[in-house]
Amino acid sequence: MFIAVGDAKIYATAFGSTTSPVIVGLGGWIGSWELWAEPFVILSQNWRAIAYDHR
Numbered sequence: 001m002f003i004a005v006g007d008a009k010i011y012a013t014a015f016g017s018t019t020s021p022v023i024v025g026l027g028g029w030i031g032s033w034e035l036w037a038e039p040f041v042i043l044s045q046n047w048r049a050i051a052y053d054h055r
Contacts (some may be wrong), residue, residue: 016044
């Protein structure tokens with residue numbers, strides 16, 4: 001999904017149940033949310049895992 005932040009649209013994605021505790025993955029300087037895709041498959045069994053792309 002895209003989230004409007006000022007004049008930009010930021011891509012964000014979430015894995016897991018909305019009732020679980022939340023963990024946020026940051027891609028780093030040049031990385032995108034896709035760096036977290038594989039770990040989030042495992043983490044989403046117990047966590048709501050959220051990642052987003054930097055502006």
